[in-house]
Amino acid sequence: MGIIDKLNKDFESRVRLGIMSILMVNEWVDFTEMKNLLNITDGNLASHSSALEKAEYIEVKKEFVGKKPKTSYQVTPRGRAAFKEHLSYLEKLLKS
């Protein structure tokens, strides 16, 4: 199995890489801020974040602030480990 195959398929999209990068350096990030930082649409963020949630890389918290629903994201330990691994593979690929 070559090194290319080891690259995590869950992180193939730029949006998912972006979500993971932001969550690596921030504790809880809410939907609106995430959307603005990545400069993407609601639907785009929703579909990519649910894919990451399915893989158990991020945790999604839904709550009500007053009457408005608020969604926030946090990286899980599993997600943190997977992303770090992905980064080191990327590094190795670039060195070779």
Added chain:
Amino acid sequence: MNQQHQEDLAHIRSMMERSSRFISLSGLSGVFAGLSALIGGLYAYQLFGSDRTSYTDGASYSENINLVDKLITTAVVVLVCAFTFGIFFTIRKSKKYNLPIWTSATKKMLFNLAIPLLAGGIFCLALLYHQIYGIVAPATLIFYGLALINAEKYTFSDIKYLGFCELVLGFISLFYIGYGLVFWIIGFGILHILYGLILFKKYK
């Protein structure tokens, strides 16, 4: 393939940076804040000269209410100018680079900046209340320096060097009390302009 991975890494880096630090701060904000302080400071200097009052002598202030009014007005105008320029150039830069402004990083930066500034403000009000005028200028420099060092984690980290310079300048001026205004002009005027130019060149 290689190209794509390189872009991935660049993307990761930029996302980490723009989500955790307030990077819309423009060097031009520093330059114009510095110019405002420089002009205001020189005007205050000239006020003292024309009224032949000593800046450290408390009695000369109570005799000269007019001077105190003029000084306070000057200070407020300088503050408003510096603030307006700061906001204007920040909005301009964030629009140009498509950066969001009101993020949690911005709020954290402002919060960390505000703690030493508020403490310093109250401290200076107490100095004015007790008529210890000579320590006001050094105190503003010292607390401002501490505020910058405290906010360093949430914006360009070079801001801490400006903080250290203000701090050192404040300490020196504590020992040369009659020259508070001169140190104030150097710290808030000249250092801001120099720093703003360096920042502007570096992050253009």
